[in-house]
Amino acid sequence: MSDYKLGVAYALEQDQKDDLKAYRQQFHIPKDAAGNNWIYMTGNSLGLQPKSTKSYINEELEDWANLGVEGHTQGKTPWLSYHELLTDKMAQIVGAKSQEVIVMNTLTANLHFMMVSFYKPSKTRFKIVIESDAFPSDKYAVQSQLRHHGFDDNEGLVLWKSRRGEVLLRHEDLETILEEQGDEIALILIGGVNYYTGQFLDLKRITQLGHKYNCVVGFDCAHGAGNVALNLHDSGADFAVWCTYKYLNAGPGSLGGCFVHERHAHKKDLNRFTGWWSHNKQTRFNMRDEFDQLPGAEGWQLSNPPILSMAAIKASLDMFHEVGMSKLITKSNKLTGYLEFLLKQLGENTIRIITPYNTNERGCQLSIQVKNANKALHDKLTNEGVISDWRAPDVIRCAPVPLYNSFTDVYHLVEKLKSILNEQ
Template identity: 70%
Template structure:
């Protein structure tokens, strides 16, 4: 797509945008004068769909009117409520329904999955992560190593960018596995790096790991609802993601979990279990040995928190209506336009560290500003532009296709230019 400067171009693109009307389906935060913020932090917390309140209110009404009978008699019965989310969530991450379940929170799910898929031996125990992995991932693998009696300093292998580069190179991961593969038990990689926005080749990562008999897991916190990870076809063993970023389910809401179909019927996999792991046909017979359900549902522990799931359902119904193909198409156009305008500033202090190829990034641009500090972020915030600051000098901006516009992007870049000047 070719882009042009000027406000008129952004307005014309918004007029031609087939998804433009979805913006009106979200609550857009406003300042004290009623002017809408320019909101670019869907990569941290997605905005609230206006339908969310109705979905949650339905469950509150059923709870008030039915009490415990709501498990069976509610409009959306609570007992199987998580099943109402499965098919839509599977479409978003490119999985089969048997491979997906919504439960717990992201790092909790990663720990539960590592109970099953991180089975170290004395000689094959190391875990590969990105050198700039999200801190929670690092802490999770560190404590898993220590739990199993290993020294985390020896056990964590970092996949690093090359000198004077910000992005990861897949050949370097191959080199790590060729050198240390016999000592590596697990790869746990962020599918979209939280800092740079780089979208990694999951299928190739799985192939590299599996060639050395390693398990491969993916953190999709910044990928779910943003890119099309095609988890089943990728061949990765497991994945987990939160739903409060691009999936707009509300602060601290539940997470998603993927276990590849090839592991679906393996009841010998070690796991931490709870009563919701048990065969749903006999779950309430009580007083019996665990009969683990096949597929991702077998990693559940407890009955689902309905109010959080209602918020997720509100968002997933919208995603089901729009489809990931349309969202990715607009996302690539929006970030391309954003990149074009930033480059038009011709400011030597500015560098975009996110990949230039739209296919290798999510809907995030990470803008590095030389010699900047957090005062730049504060000035943007004072101008009602909500971005995300990452030390030492990076502004993360995510023009989210469901509710951000081309004019949002134009206005943001104009204000950034004013502040820098």
């Protein structure tokens, strides 16, 4: 979009025209001590709370109080099958078939569960490729898997790095890695949207490349789910994991999600950890039956689900289902494009945006480097009521989330930043 304009009048006009403007009122916007709304730009770290979340959770608390154990079958929303209510809507968000998706556990736990099944090293093929600036938890998890299997985690870890003087990754460099080491690589595990730069990588291209060399391919979509069109099924990826507390607004530490491609749905010989919730539903409560693996992603569950956390997820997913990812992404592109436009007015000698300019290669997050700035700049923004993320050594991450951020939010963010820079 090239017809952005300067001035607050333009921002107010765009907010009036916004088809999704009513959804902002459906979220709790935190306030400062004076009662003014924060300019909340860190939905990429923790999404805001939908106002409906409390009623969804309270319904389960009431059923627990009034029904006790009978809530599993007699509650307004019976707990026994509660997780199934999340599957279809979550699958729509990540672009998957319902059989390919399950909500369970938390992000890094799910990553380990997936590697139990899909990381099958041999003496000659044991290496794991990750991006050099992967989220630290992913790196730690991968290193521990290498050690668990008896490999040196320095020798076994292959880093896909950006080129000297660049920040973003080039797919051609991953191709070079595979050309040189493909027969030694067992797993490619990449963050679908990089947490630091906001770069949205080409999942399908990476998957096709990995499969060409007989590598398993998985993605951490923590910064992608609810933010970009992941199209996990069409990507062909073997597996993916994500959290629900960022763009999916399900609350701190809430449950994560898993995708397992349908071609693996009936592979009962896949190594995996199991528990009674991955057992055949028809005979699950017979207790003494031999284990009978559920097909699809459900077959990776272990325990009966935590209902109170799932209620918060359901509140958010119902809203996402009402809006649809297509409309969210359309607004996201306009809103983030507007932020980019205003930041560029500050001058290239002051501001550098390290996130890709191509809207197909990013979500709503922009990662901003300010020349000669340090964390003191971020602290001053925070004192001005702008809630953003600081990532060492010199990046401020801002994510105008289309469900609850406005064009006016973006305008005032940049005005406050401009004012702070002019004081220096």
